[in-house]
Amino acid sequence: MKERIEVIAVFEKNRAQPYSFKWAGKKFLVEKVNLHYTQRSGDAILTYYSVTAEGNYFKLVFDSNNMSWWVEEVYSE
Numbered sequence: 001m002k003e004r005i006e007v008i009a010v011f012e013k014n015r016a017q018p019y020s021f022k023w024a025g026k027k028f029l030v031e032k033v034n035l036h037y038t039q040r041s042g043d044a045i046l047t048y049y050s051v052t053a054e055g056n057y058f059k060l061v062f063d064s065n066n067m068s069w070w071v072e073e074v075y076s077e
Contacts, residue, residue, distance in 0.1 A: 007060070007069040016062050018049055023071055028053035048072070 005023045009016040020029045034057070035050040049060045059073040
């Protein structure tokens, strides 16, 4: 799964922190960032975020080269 999303993020301490995102026509407020890590993919630096939103877990990815976001994985309870 690699679906592009719109994200409202806060930039602090040289990194983006997701605040909310729009996916599948619905807006989700990020309740908690459970984990984040950075990985290089060629020239791109990708930051992965595991977040909780509305009782679901999402893996969001931020590509700092082109300032784009996408949902990579979704887990629901």
